[in-house]
Amino acid sequence: MQPLLQLSRISKRFGGVEALRDVSFTLAAGEIHALLGENGAGKSTLMNIAVGLLHPDAGDIVVNGVTRAVRSPLDARRLGIGMVHQHFTSIPAFTVAENVALATGWRLRPGELSARVRKVAGEIGWDLDPDARVQELSAGLKQRLEVVKALATNATILLLDEPSSVLSPVDAEALLSIIQGLRARGVSSVLITHKLSEAISVADRVTVLRRGAVVHEGTVAATSSAALAIHMLGAPPPKAAARSRTTGETRVTADRLVVPRMGASGSGLREASFTARAGEIVGIAAVEGNGERELLRAIAGLVAPGSGTITVASPVAFIPEDRTSEALIGEFSLTENMILSQGAAAPWAQRAWLDWKSAAQRTSELIEQFAVRATGPEATARSLSGGNQQRMVIAGALERNPAVLVAENVTRGLDLRATAEIHERLRQAAVAGVCVILHLADLDELLEVSDRILVMANGVLSDFASDATRLEIGRRMLGVVG
Amino acid sequence: MTRTGWSGTLLPTVGALAVGLAALGLGLALSGYDAIAALAAMWRGAFGSADAVVSSLLPRAIPLILIGLGVGLAFRAGALNIGAEGQFYAGAMMATWVGLAVGSWPRPLAISVVLAAGCVAGLLWAVVPVVLRLRFGVLEVISTLLLNFVAEAVVSWMVVGPLQESRHIYPQSDPLPVAARLPLLPGTRLHLGALLALGLALGLWVFGRKTLAGFQLRATGTNPLAARVIGGINTDRVFAGAMLASGACAGLAGGTEVSGTTYALFQNLSPGYGFTAIAVALLARLNPLGTVLTGLLFAALEAGASAMQREAGVPAVSVFIVEAVIILTVLLGDVTRRKMLAGAVGAES
Numbered sequence: 001m002q003p004l005l006q007l008s009r010i011s012k013r014f015g016g017v018e019a020l021r022d023v024s025f026t027l028a029a030g031e032i033h034a035l036l037g038e039n040g041a042g043k044s045t046l047m048n049i050a051v052g053l054l055h056p057d058a059g060d061i062v063v064n065g066v067t068r069a070v071r072s073p074l075d076a077r078r079l080g081i082g083m084v085h086q087h088f089t090s091i092p093a094f095t096v097a098e099n100v101a102l103a104t105g106w107r108l109r110p111g112e113l114s115a116r117v118r119k120v121a122g123e124i125g126w127d128l129d130p131d132a133r134v135q136e137l138s139a140g141l142k143q144r145l146e147v148v149k150a151l152a153t154n155a156t157i158l159l160l161d162e163p164s165s166v167l168s169p170v171d172a173e174a175l176l177s178i179i180q181g182l183r184a185r186g187v188s189s190v191l192i193t194h195k196l197s198e199a200i201s202v203a204d205r206v207t208v209l210r211r212g213a214v215v216h217e218g219t220v221a222a223t224s225s226a227a228l229a230i231h232m233l234g235a236p237p238p239k240a241a242a243r244s245r246t247t248g249e250t251r252v253t254a255d256r257l258v259v260p261r262m263g264a265s266g267s268g269l270r271e272a273s274f275t276a277r278a279g280e281i282v283g284i285a286a287v288e289g290n291g292e293r294e295l296l297r298a299i300a301g302l303v304a305p306g307s308g309t310i311t312v313a314s315p316v317a318f319i320p321e322d323r324t325s326e327a328l329i330g331e332f333s334l335t336e337n338m339i340l341s342q343g344a345a346a347p348w349a350q351r352a353w354l355d356w357k358s359a360a361q362r363t364s365e366l367i368e369q370f371a372v373r374a375t376g377p378e379a380t381a382r383s384l385s386g387g388n389q390q391r392m393v394i395a396g397a398l399e400r401n402p403a404v405l406v407a408e409n410v411t412r413g414l415d416l417r418a419t420a421e422i423h424e425r426l427r428q429a430a431v432a433g434v435c436v437i438l439h440l441a442d443l444d445e446l447l448e449v450s451d452r453i454l455v456m457a458n459g460v461l462s463d464f465a466s467d468a469t470r471l472e473i474g475r476r477m478l479g480v481v482g
Numbered sequence: 483m484t485r486t487g488w489s490g491t492l493l494p495t496v497g498a499l500a501v502g503l504a505a506l507g508l509g510l511a512l513s514g515y516d517a518i519a520a521l522a523a524m525w526r527g528a529f530g531s532a533d534a535v536v537s538s539l540l541p542r543a544i545p546l547i548l549i550g551l552g553v554g555l556a557f558r559a560g561a562l563n564i565g566a567e568g569q570f571y572a573g574a575m576m577a578t579w580v581g582l583a584v585g586s587w588p589r590p591l592a593i594s595v596v597l598a599a600g601c602v603a604g605l606l607w608a609v610v611p612v613v614l615r616l617r618f619g620v621l622e623v624i625s626t627l628l629l630n631f632v633a634e635a636v637v638s639w640m641v642v643g644p645l646q647e648s649r650h651i652y653p654q655s656d657p658l659p660v661a662a663r664l665p666l667l668p669g670t671r672l673h674l675g676a677l678l679a680l681g682l683a684l685g686l687w688v689f690g691r692k693t694l695a696g697f698q699l700r701a702t703g704t705n706p707l708a709a710r711v712i713g714g715i716n717t718d719r720v721f722a723g724a725m726l727a728s729g730a731c732a733g734l735a736g737g738t739e740v741s742g743t744t745y746a747l748f749q750n751l752s753p754g755y756g757f758t759a760i761a762v763a764l765l766a767r768l769n770p771l772g773t774v775l776t777g778l779l780f781a782a783l784e785a786g787a788s789a790m791q792r793e794a795g796v797p798a799v800s801v802f803i804v805e806a807v808i809i810l811t812v813l814l815g816d817v818t819r820r821k822m823l824a825g826a827v828g829a830e831s
Binding site for chain 1: 691692693694695697698701704705707708709710711712713714715
């Protein structure tokens with residue numbers, strides 16, 4: 001059978017960097033094809049070429065047996081290729097419906113447009129308010145919008161760039177089953193991911209990229225997650241070290257804490273009472289928008305409680321979810337970001353004067369200590385890859401010698417190696433006596449790292465013993481009581 | 483530190499100046515003026531003699547630099563203060579009012595009080611936008627702009643009302659008593675404000691480069707969210723502080739203008755200093771020391787323009803062509819450079 005989409009011997013260089021080297025990739029009609037690889041392996045570059053955002057230096061794009069020039073996303077759209085990008089590509093000030101119209105070129109009256117968008121979303125079982133402004137949507141809803149935008153163009157080839165990286169486990173599973181359902185409607189998908197479990201559970205075939213070249217291609221049935229991991233990494237993934245769990249004094253005490261919701265949607269926090277101690281990692285399990293954001297930020301001291309009390313030992317360090325807009329200033333150098341995160345307590349900020357030399361010196365040490373790949377402390381934060389940015393953010397947080405470390409989705413969008421490394425940093429911090437409050441969208445990952453789980457469902461907090469099963473926790477996250 | 487080197491900042495500006503002068507020359511030639519003679523007059527007006535430099539160029543530079551420093555500070559903090567014109571007038575008004583009352587005081591004290599009055603009035607004029615922004619979310623761009631018109635209207639009324647000269651004939655104030663006038667460099671029109679401008683530039687440069695507060699101000703302007711979440715900075719307070727300080731700078735300029743140059747308040751006291759100073763600050767990339775240089779550049783253009791009008795009969799406003807072309811050329815250069823940079827960065831992802 002003729003392949004639906006064939007990327008043939010594609011090469012692409014960026015300056016001195018060879019991003020893709022003679023890469024061939026085929027998507028058969030009616031299949032879900034997982035494209036695996038670590039960050040920087042070339043997955044996104046390959047798909048950006050297929051959708052016309054980048055142009056290959058060599059190689060052909062063949063759609064239904066015909067070689068095509070795909071010069072722009074518009075060309076791709078005409079060929080039935082739609083892409084769901086890893087980063088949101090919607091205009092925040094526009095409504096959902098307006099963004100869909102922008103992506104599809106629909107010219108409809110507002111009422112008709114809203115109805116049509118609602119219909120497209122409804123077809124895949126999603127409730128997405130067409131008239132909501134995108135800036136008011138949660139990350140999960142924004143991701144849904146991206147999928148809806150691609151589907152609304154009647155794409156038969158859907159390229160999904162890590163669609164689940166910002167979704168809660170429930171949303172992610174829903175998305176994957178929708179992708180499977182779309183197969184019946186004649187939509188074939190390429191699923192870019194670095195989550196092996198995702199690839200294995202939904203894909204028919206898998207292609208693994210490493211450093212810009214294909215290192216493995218075959219059916220999912222004929223492989224295993226262990227084998228795929230070795231293909232991706234070139235070596236077995238690092239193993240987590242076991243640690244002893246000794247907890248110390250109470251560091252966080254909340255008593256009937258109420259926090260009004262922060263965004264336009266979500267539940268806020270309703271009468272939460274709990275404690276957290278030194279030396280433990282407390283995992284906050286929640287489907288996005290169930291009050292976890294308010295809880296974390298209340299502990300971090302960034303929002304004032306509506307009622308109730310919260311006592312937190314100081315200093316508190318906070319690692320926000322959004323690396324590029326909240327955790328770092330992209331235009332600033334690493335030294336400047338370090339000065340920012342350390343504030344007036346830093347040794348280089350004594351008596352309000354800045355000692356740039358000592359700040360740069362310390363930043364250099366941290367770059368080395370945390371194995372950050374950067375040209376030096378003068379490098380801008382923006383020039384770093386996601387994993388290296390996160391290493392820097394964590395270095396800054398730990399540098400404050402926090403009594404309490406609040407971490408929000410710290411591994412979002414990171415590859416296996418960086419994720420494992422960040423888990424290890426959190427464990428080390430706990431061993432050193434820090435009280436770690438951690439929220440991760442991925443429940444399995446959260447269970448792996450945490451000593452104890454608190455579940456937030458609809459703003460209500462419930463406590464779980466360390467031996468609670470995944471099923472019990474998952475049911476409570478969905479609001480099933482008992 | 484992310485800095486553009488001197489060559490990266492100075493060369494485009496010099497190039498832009500050349501383009502601007504060429505555009506003016508071309509425009510003059512096309513309109514039937516003697517372009518060479520006009521440009522020569524312009525040069526003489528700004529740099530033709532020591533007297534031109536000291537008594538025409540430098541006095542014009544003082545308000546531009548003082549206001550530009552304040553505007554630069556506010557912009558650094560992300561506070562888009564385009565109300566310097568109004569703050570300047572507020573300062574000039576208050577300085578005149580106080581200056582007329584302190585004629586019998588010892589001179590150093592009288593001068594200090596006059597300049598302080600200018601500062602305070604400029605600061606108070608900036609209180610309104612701060613409150614509107616922090617309380618009600620009104621964008622400061624709009625409120626500061628509109629308050630310019632209010633200030634101008636108040637001055638127009640003042641000079642035919644409470645502050646009109648004692649004979650009630652001319653729409654201007656009485657001349658300031660000698661005690662309230664800034665000392666001049668003997669034999670010239672250059673007043674003490676020049677030292678104030680230089681000192682302030684140096685102080686702000688040190689503040690921005692060497693202090694934590696200056697750093698936090700820049701962080702707030704660059705990314706207020708990260709400044710708040712990671713830096714624990716009270717960004718509202720930074721906004722208010724930068725805005726008020728910016729108003730105080732413009733108010734000080736109003737004070738030095740009446741007590742150093744005009745010795746009286748009248749309508750159209752400012753030939754648009756408050757707006758030109760925005761260009762001065764932006765062209766200097768908000769750098770305080772750079773602001774001194776760009777302030778001198780624009781003062782030279784305007785000093786030259788008056789001479790051009792006197793000697794060659796060319797309307798002085800034609801110098802706006804040069805100013806506009808300089809700004810557009812530099813902006814175009816910036817955009818082009820950013821595009822090239824973005825191309826290089828895009829290649830990494």
